[in-house]
Amino acid sequence: MFASAVLVFTLCLCYLNPTVGQDCQSRQDLQGSLKQIQKLLSTYEASNLQSLRNLKKKINLLQSTAGKQITKAVNSTCPKLDAPMNGRKLGRSHSVGHEVHFLCDPGYELVGSESRVCQDSLTWSGQQPACRDTNACACSPCLNGGTCVDERKKFSCVCAKGWAGATCQNQMPKFFVIMTNTSAATSPATNAAAAATLPAATSGPFVRPSRCTLTQGTTHCTCEPGYTISGRDSNTCTDIDECELFHNGQAGRLCLHTCINTPGGYRCSCPVGYNSTRDGRSCKDIDECATRQNNCTKDQTCINTYGGFQCVHVDCPKVPHATYVKTSPMRCERNPCPLDNKACSQTPNSFSYHYLAVVSNLSAPRVMFRVSALRPMGDTLRFSLLGGKLARRHFTVQRSDRLTGQLMLVSPVQGPATLEAEVEMSELEKGVQLGRFITKVTMFISQYEF
Numbered sequence: 001m002f003a004s005a006v007l008v009f010t011l012c013l014c015y016l017n018p019t020v021g022q023d024c025q026s027r028q029d030l031q032g033s034l035k036q037i038q039k040l041l042s043t044y045e046a047s048n049l050q051s052l053r054n055l056k057k058k059i060n061l062l063q064s065t066a067g068k069q070i071t072k073a074v075n076s077t078c079p080k081l082d083a084p085m086n087g088r089k090l091g092r093s094h095s096v097g098h099e100v101h102f103l104c105d106p107g108y109e110l111v112g113s114e115s116r117v118c119q120d121s122l123t124w125s126g127q128q129p130a131c132r133d134t135n136a137c138a139c140s141p142c143l144n145g146g147t148c149v150d151e152r153k154k155f156s157c158v159c160a161k162g163w164a165g166a167t168c169q170n171q172m173p174k175f176f177v178i179m180t181n182t183s184a185a186t187s188p189a190t191n192a193a194a195a196a197t198l199p200a201a202t203s204g205p206f207v208r209p210s211r212c213t214l215t216q217g218t219t220h221c222t223c224e225p226g227y228t229i230s231g232r233d234s235n236t237c238t239d240i241d242e243c244e245l246f247h248n249g250q251a252g253r254l255c256l257h258t259c260i261n262t263p264g265g266y267r268c269s270c271p272v273g274y275n276s277t278r279d280g281r282s283c284k285d286i287d288e289c290a291t292r293q294n295n296c297t298k299d300q301t302c303i304n305t306y307g308g309f310q311c312v313h314v315d316c317p318k319v320p321h322a323t324y325v326k327t328s329p330m331r332c333e334r335n336p337c338p339l340d341n342k343a344c345s346q347t348p349n350s351f352s353y354h355y356l357a358v359v360s361n362l363s364a365p366r367v368m369f370r371v372s373a374l375r376p377m378g379d380t381l382r383f384s385l386l387g388g389k390l391a392r393r394h395f396t397v398q399r400s401d402r403l404t405g406q407l408m409l410v411s412p413v414q415g416p417a418t419l420e421a422e423v424e425m426s427e428l429e430k431g432v433q434l435g436r437f438i439t440k441v442t443m444f445i446s447q448y449e450f
Contacts, residue, residue, distance in 0.1 A: 271307060
């Protein structure tokens with residue numbers, strides 16, 4: 001561009017003053033040179049226009065790409081999931097990697113996926129679950145006019161008058177029977193003679209003679225408390241089986257555990273590991289650890305459970321690139337890592353162990369354990385659940401506040417059983433991990449619901 005301008009200046013100078021020098025060209029040569037310069041300028045202008053077009057295309061492409069990235073960032077969540085009818089949904093986050101859990105109301109059974117994960121394709125794993133009615137009364141189990149009451153995974157019968165038993169299968173005996181004697185006797189002597197001629201009743205712990213009196217020609221027979229007239233034989237009283245009669249009554253069971261019928265009454269018994277309470281009907285767990293009724297060794301810790309105990313011993317885990325030492329009976333901490341050992345710095349800073357005693361069929365959802373940071377080092381705390389399908393079937397981890405995560409039981413567990421779950425707490429600073437802490441929670445579930 002600079003050379004062309006010099007050439008134009010020189011040509012113009014020669015054209016205006018032909019006497020300037022001998023090198024000035026003729027007018028015809030000058031016109032040819034101007035045409036050549038004009039062509040050069042046109043070519044340069046076309047080149048600049050093409051460059052501008054290319055630049056505009058690149059800018060438009062960048063704007064389009066940036067718009068798609070913004071749209072993708074805004075919409076990087078899975079579609080919203082609804083809770084199933086007659087059920088609930090646990091978990092609010094729909095971001096990639098997060099999962100939600102589903103529970104059914106009492107009397108309903110979950111059909112489909114218990115938990116679903118938001119995948120990288122922004123779709124949910126598994127199938128949308130449904131809650132199916134599990135009405136235990138559908139097959140009409142109550143007999144002899146009894147009314148069925150549907151309960152969670154079981155039923156109870158409200159029996160009609162005169163019937164008893166779990167399914168109203170037993171006819172309820174009459175406590176008082178009045179029999180009419182056709183021979184009328186009105187005098188006291190006649191009454192005494194009639195009473196003396198009554199046959200003797202058999203005796204035994206569950207059979208007693210009745211007490212009968214004859215008044216104005218009518219015989220009245222009664223029994224001791226806990227006995228009843230035996231059928232048509234008004235002279236014999238048989239024991240009432242209170243355990244069977246009141247097994248599933250409206251007032252509740254007679255005994256928390258086992259009912260034992262006795263002559264004229266009943267008594268309650270408790271399983272091994274329990275003592276009877278003052279009312280004689282309930283059971284209280286024996287703390288074998290506090291009363292030293294255990295066989296744990298010195299290097300073991302006694303954990304009291306419902307109906308028993310467990311002897312546990314914690315060994316520090318063996319993790320590649322790191323070494324752990326026991327700082328307390330239930331805690332292991334990592335030795336300091338060398339500055340140049342990145343693999344060691346990525347391992348957990350500590351492992352802590354906790355043991356819980358739980359009764360069978362504990363209602364859910366329920367918070368079982370909480371993990372928190374007293375003095376966080378970074379700007380972010382992250383909580384997650386480690387383990388396989390069994391742990392994720394019964395547990396989930398939720399954040400209760402900025403510094404605390406909680407382990408939740410999401411489905412009841414039938415004992416006896418032992419469940420383990422691991423809660424990981426990570427401290428981050430601008431996305432860079434500063435530390436990891438793993439809490440191992442073990443639940444000893446009793447075979448009893450008390």
